[in-house]
Amino acid sequence: MHAMLNIAVRAARVAGNIISRGYESRADLATELKGENDYVTQIDKEAEQAIIDKIRQSFPDHSFVGEEGGIVEGDETFKWVIDPLDGTTNFIKGIPHFAVSIALLYKGKLDQAVVFDPMRGELFTASKGSGAQLNGYRIRCTKSRDLSGTVLATAFPFKKKEALNGYMSSFSTIFSQCGDVRRSGSAALDMAYVAAGRFDGYWEKGIKPWDIAAGSLLVQEAGGLVTDFDGGHEPMRTGAVVCGGAKVVQGLVRALKV
Structure with a gap:
């Protein structure tokens, strides 16, 4: 070590x-x-x-x-x-x-x-x-080819509930394409679970660098991708994160842009 x-x-x-x-x-x-x-x-x-x-x-x-x-x-x-x-x-x-x-x-x-x-x-x-x-x-991330059948993780904007309508629109799009969605209450564990293949992907907005710093490296070293909602590579700066296998991240980013 x-x-x-x-x-x-x-x-x-x-x-x-x-x-x-x-x-x-x-x-x-x-x-x-x-x-x-x-x-x-x-x-x-x-x-x-x-x-x-x-x-x-x-x-x-x-x-x-x-x-x-x-x-x-x-x-x-x-x-x-x-x-x-x-x-x-x-x-x-x-x-x-x-x-x-x-x-x-x-x-x-x-x-x-x-x-x-x-x-x-x-x-x-x-x-x-x-x-x-x-x-x-x-541990390794899963290699799903698309969102079909995947189990994803997310979080609701509980600190800024005025953003709920916009969030629910993208949530509906994603939920209609995946297998199911979990909301656990810990971004660090959500990302660790993605790295371990327990979740196929995860997305969240309005987070801080300390929420996702360790999880980001876990996912990357487990063969996954970590981006922001636009597919960029600065989620710690933007406060928005998407992670998972390559195809899952592509599908999530595409859905979040709708």
Whole structure:
């Protein structure tokens, strides 16, 4: 395992332990509203700080950006992008589907990725050029020829419900062409599941870089494509992502342009 990936895995497991303990006593946790239908708990903050502290033990000069404000200035050559608890609403409600997401950007490009599901003990990892793994075993995206029969994942615009009408139009087009659609509440796990071949594809709009950074490298290293809604290659900048096997991505992008 790459040295930096190994440290990221250790950091993810430390955060996972914090999350698992918090899950057992979540009724007593302080919860804040960051925005419309957007929550944060003390566990999110503790997990993020634990990740940063763990990585800085080995790489004190690196820079960080985390969802909960964990911005640490440093060498921009190495930038860690962190979502300490992707799926906070699931966590609060007691739905055991959430994950730790850690990615490393090297000179602005995705280089290492970890998505860790502490409830199932599933560790998704990827190093640029070395493939993607689940608990040490190689994973691959599916190779569907079109959307027919596929199981896809998405998310509704719960933070901006005024965008629902436009979203439902494209959703209807896609749903009429595929087998079925899932909405799980964790972008990191949606993309990890695409990499593992559990979902054939995934699309979502209005997301942040920390939501999809690690998942993007997982999908790419599992043989898939990651684009924005226009088929471009900057989903982390545009906040819109489409991923899956090549033909699935083509079909989704085509449907999203209708």
